[in-house]
Amino acid sequence: MGFLSSILHWLSNFYDEYLGFINFIIRRWEQVLEYTANHFSLVLTVMFFSLILWISVGLLISRYEKLANTAFGIGNILFVIPSISLFGIFITIPMLGLGRTSAALALILYAMMPMVRNVYRGIKSVEWPIIEAGRGMGMSPRQILFQIQIPMAWPIIFAGIRVTVVMITGIATVATFIGERNLGRFIHHGIARESADMIIAGAVLVSVIAILLDYILGKIEDKITSPGLRKEQEQS
Amino acid sequence: MIVLDKVDKIFPGTTVPAVKQVSFQVDEGNICVFVGPSGCGKTTILRIINRLIEPTSGDIYIKGKKVSDKEVNPDHLRREIGYVIQQIGLLPHRTVEQNVALVPRLLKWPEERIKPRVKELLDMVGLDSNEVIHKYPFQLSGGMMQRVGVARALAADPPIMLMDEPFGAVDPIVRGRLQDEFLRLQKEMKKTICFVTHDINEAIKMGDHIVIMNKGELVQHGTPMEILTEPANDFVKDLIGVDREIKLLDLTRSSEIVDRNKEVLGETREKDCFISALDPVQRALETMMKNDSDIVVVRDGEKEIGTICWGDIKKLINKLSGEA
Ligand SMILES: Nc1ncnc2c1ncn2[C@@H]1O[C@H](COP(=O)(O)OP(=O)(O)O)[C@@H](O)[C@H]1O
Ligand SMILES: [Mg+2]
Numbered sequence: 334m335g336f337l338s339s340i341l342h343w344l345s346n347f348y349d350e351y352l353g354f355i356n357f358i359i360r361r362w363e364q365v366l367e368y369t370a371n372h373f374s375l376v377l378t379v380m381f382f383s384l385i386l387w388i389s390v391g392l393l394i395s396r397y398e399k400l401a402n403t404a405f406g407i408g409n410i411l412f413v414i415p416s417i418s419l420f421g422i423f424i425t426i427p428m429l430g431l432g433r434t435s436a437a438l439a440l441i442l443y444a445m446m447p448m449v450r451n452v453y454r455g456i457k458s459v460e461w462p463i464i465e466a467g468r469g470m471g472m473s474p475r476q477i478l479f480q481i482q483i484p485m486a487w488p489i490i491f492a493g494i495r496v497t498v499v500m501i502t503g504i505a506t507v508a509t510f511i512g513e514r515n516l517g518r519f520i521h522h523g524i525a526r527e528s529a530d531m532i533i534a535g536a537v538l539v540s541v542i543a544i545l546l547d548y549i550l551g552k553i554e555d556k557i558t559s560p561g562l563r564k565e566q567e568q569s
Numbered sequence: 570m571i572v573l574d575k576v577d578k579i580f581p582g583t584t585v586p587a588v589k590q591v592s593f594q595v596d597e598g599n600i601c602v603f604v605g606p607s608g609c610g611k612t613t614i615l616r617i618i619n620r621l622i623e624p625t626s627g628d629i630y631i632k633g634k635k636v637s638d639k640e641v642n643p644d645h646l647r648r649e650i651g652y653v654i655q656q657i658g659l660l661p662h663r664t665v666e667q668n669v670a671l672v673p674r675l676l677k678w679p680e681e682r683i684k685p686r687v688k689e690l691l692d693m694v695g696l697d698s699n700e701v702i703h704k705y706p707f708q709l710s711g712g713m714m715q716r717v718g719v720a721r722a723l724a725a726d727p728p729i730m731l732m733d734e735p736f737g738a739v740d741p742i743v744r745g746r747l748q749d750e751f752l753r754l755q756k757e758m759k760k761t762i763c764f765v766t767h768d769i770n771e772a773i774k775m776g777d778h779i780v781i782m783n784k785g786e787l788v789q790h791g792t793p794m795e796i797l798t799e800p801a802n803d804f805v806k807d808l809i810g811v812d813r814e815i816k817l818l819d820l821t822r823s824s825e826i827v828d829r830n831k832e833v834l835g836e837t838r839e840k841d842c843f844i845s846a847l848d849p850v851q852r853a854l855e856t857m858m859k860n861d862s863d864i865v866v867v868r869d870g871e872k873e874i875g876t877i878c879w880g881d882i883k884k885l886i887n888k889l890s891g892e893a
Contacts, residue, residue, distance in 0.1 A: 462658040463661070469619065469654055470648070470652065476675070481660060484662050485661070559661075559662035561661050561662045561663065561664070561707060
């Protein structure tokens with residue numbers, strides 16, 4: 334019986350040590366709800382504008398090759414700026430200051446690199462004979478873009494969008510330092526108060542949002558991508 | 570129908586012209602075959618005709634109209650010209666139905682006209698339309714893809730077809746079948762066709778007219794018989810190869826050398842070797858070898874009109890080599 338009780342003891346220790354965050358979430362559910370909702374809406378806002386902006390830029394540079402390297406350069410530079418300083422730069426800009434606009438703008442800039450690059454790569458991945466066939470049948474450049482290149486690029490474009498969404502959900506936690514009341518706040522306060530439960534609660538909820546959004550995007554991708562492009566998966 | 574007048578093409582960044590002072594004419598309802606080694610400019614010529622590329626100099630006329638004019642919209646021009654590209658180029662994200670219906674949809678045909686047309690075309694090129702219509706290109710064999718490529722080019726019933734090695738990606742047996750089927754189709758369609766191949770045998774079989782190219786230049790043009798009996802130079806001779814006489818047998822109809830002597834016919838009646846009067850003499854020879862016989866009976870429809878024996882064929886070969 335000593336064996337059983339030692340297992341129970343171990344389990345309760347494990348719960349206190351690692352699953353205490355569940356208690357935390359239950360206890361502070363109103364705050365959890367508020368922070369989660371804020372986190373979610375920030376990510377969605379950022380993704381909404383990023384999709385419009387960066388897909389357009391990606392398409393533009395696939396048409397005007399000369400701009401491509403410039404765009405990649407800018408994207409890379411933005412991407413390597415530490416997030417905390419990028420947020421910091423934005424709050425010094427008059428009119429913006431602390432708050433959602435600064436947070437959203439900084440995150441949109443982060444999204445540039447993975448999204449623009451993948452849109453460009455996707456469009457360029459369409460092989461020459463297929464474009465040539467489209468032209469040979471009398472399709473205009475516009476028809477080739479919308480009826481051949483974009484549909485064929487979906488898998489690569491979606492890969493970029495999914496990486497971006499996961500990344501933005503994570504980096505959004507840092508926006509708590511410029512006034513966002515989101516899940517980053519649990520992590521931040523948890524560190525300040527040395528509360529593992531708070532830190533884990535924040536991290537787990539952030540992961541859940543990221544996984545959920547990635548899952549939804551995966552479903553949309555399946556709907557949009559032609560079965561003709563999914564041969565590898567089907568055959569294996 | 571199609572006229573090229575002193576066409577040059579020098580690709581940007583290159584100094585050697587890909588096509589040099591090429592002029593020729595393709596008559597209405599004819600198959601004109603362009604043949605020559607890889608890189609001699611065959612594909613370039615087709616792409617100049619439908620203006621996928623612009624010639625450096627020279628003019629192109631279709632039905633008397635100068636299509637190399639800047640006013641002609643190249644996209645619209647291409648919708649009127651069927652194009653089978655060398656790499657087949659089916660759209661992988663679209664079904665067979667959507668691939669074949671591509672040009673009719675660009676031309677805004679009503680859907681109720683497109684549906685039956687796609688079925689008709691697939692059956693015409695020897696595919697089971699019910700089986701393949703909803704498949705994607707990756708689910709097709711090489712031969713099926715080439716058939717779909719031809720169906721797609723024929724879809725809007727263009728009077729002109731440009732076919733770039735349309736049967737290149739299949740084994741010789743399938744290729745032979747595709748060629749036969751296409752020739753049968755062409756008898757009804759009577760399209761004006763520019764057909765590219767690097768295979769002289771295919772050129773002789775498919776061509777009403779042959780244009781031989783080398784290094785961007787037109788070396789010789791004429792009917793298959795003219796090319797075989799009067800090769801212009803060593804390049805053409807090498808291209809034709811050593812079995813020139815055998816190839817000539819392929820161009821002569823059995824009816825031309827049939828022996829209408831009824832007595833001989835009576836003697837051979839038991840035997841099981843028959844050919845049609847329209848078959849090439851080559852077929853007579855093959856039938857003989859297959860049946861281990863030295864005589865075949867020639868039929869015109871159901872009627873037996875005479876015989877061909879080994880001696881007749883030998884006489885023909887001697888005569889043809891004498892001509893050359
Ligand atoms: N877009 C291009 N740019 C530069 N050179 C080209 C281009 N297309 C074809 N060429 C060159 O032109 C020549 C003729 O090519 P092509 O017409 O494709 O030959 P073929 O179809 O007879 O094999 C080749 O030497 C090829 O390398
Ligand atoms: Mg070629």
